[in-house]
Amino acid sequence: MQAWQVHELGEPSEVMRQTEVATPTPGDGQVLLKVRAANINFPDVLMVRGHYQVRPPLPFTPGVEICGETEDGRRVIANPALPYGGFAEYALADAAALLPAPDSLDDAEAAALHIGYQTGWFGLHRRARLEAGETLLVHAAAGGVGTAAVQLGKAAGATVIGVVGGAEKAVVAREAGCDVVVDRTREDVVAAVKEATGGRGADVIYDPVGGDAYTQSTKVVAFEGRIVVVGFASGTIPSPGLNHALVKNYTILGLHWGLYNTKNPKLVLHCHEQLTELAARGAVRPLVSERVPLGEAAAAVQRVADGVTTGRVTVLPSLDNGAAV
Structure with missing residues (x-):
């Protein structure tokens, strides 16, 4: 599969490299997810620079927030289990932490209804x-x-x-x-x-x-x-x-x-239910300002790092294959 990897820490445009890697194998309690959309968050920037409190082992694939698809076809929201992050065709996630993607939102919007809104x-x-x-x-x-x-x-x-x-x-x-x-x-x-x-x-x-x-x-x-x-x-x-x-x-x-994911995970689920209801009645709708193909992920992460973006910038692996958004 295609994935972006970080072998050394630094600015995203300089240290992120797209490469062909083996599809990751789920460990105990994990699931393999096909990445439908991966949002770029500032923690991704900090992680690539080595300035975040979480420091995955090198090499790692950044991307902490996705809308993915399970092997049985369910559309879900997840925080990938690093080092197998979301800027790839497939990612790993903890099965117990998966959240259903709201039907009222498309893949990019659903992915964005997570970290920022929670x-x-x-x-x-x-x-x-x-x-x-x-x-x-x-x-x-x-x-x-x-x-x-x-x-x-x-x-x-x-x-x-x-x-x-x-x-x-x-x-x-x-x-x-x-x-x-x-x-x-x-x-x-x-x-x-x-x-x-x-x-x-x-x-x-x-x-x-x-x-x-x-x-x-x-x-x-x-x-x-x-x-x-x-x-x-x-x-x-x-x-x-x-x-x-x-x-x-x-x-x-x-x-x-x-x-909250470790101290009180029930509150995270309750929050997601509240957000899903707000999205269903149109009270909230994530602003996705850019949708870019997987091949442009590093440049997009750099734009977020430089503070020149608005809303969410989302990586869509399907765009590389010419599929419709």
Whole structure:
């Protein structure tokens, strides 16, 4: 089968190599899945660079989120069992963790209704306890993680403010459902958010960026507000001033979604059921901005690494064979 492999760590466009490899053999409790769609996530970038908390042995195939097909023809969502990731024609996954792909979504959309949306659901509902009528601020609101949080916030009845970097991304954020969009390249984020909220600030802030975005969050968080720390796409991990949290009376919440798979997997299934219902009634729909063939996976991963994409970029092995999407 064809697969992308990483034999040394570095930038995706430099170290990912497409090659012919043997189809992997499932181990105990695993299943072989034909990859129908594999979404590119920022953890894929970090893993290829060697900066992620999970470090699979070299060589490995990246791709942590797929829609796949079982040998008996079921369409499922899975997190592949590394080192046999999703940027390949076949991947391995734990049988017990498979989730049914929603009928209301195509393969690329179904694959995207997993890590980003599960992270958003746990962050907004399980951790921050977002309520209808509150104001939600989403950093990087045009990205895959950001658009998921925007849609989930709107579905929960919140007013959503999205922060983006550029005019094109502002359009995407508005289409995703943002009530207010702040272009950080042209506006003062703190001033704009305060103006939009009448000086009160945001009740919940969803931050997958870190760095300057986190600093801005501390300046616009409302009384008894909650800042949900999701990741550090900026590359800078902030050092929170706990005295500031005390004085302003806000909460800093960490979210590592992957822990729920081992600590409380029933909640992951419950979340998937909630997301499937939201997708069925059209309240959420993953934004897939690009669909690329397997042969273009490395270049696509690099674009995600460079921060120039919006929504989700999805690798479709079927495109290499001329099959219809």
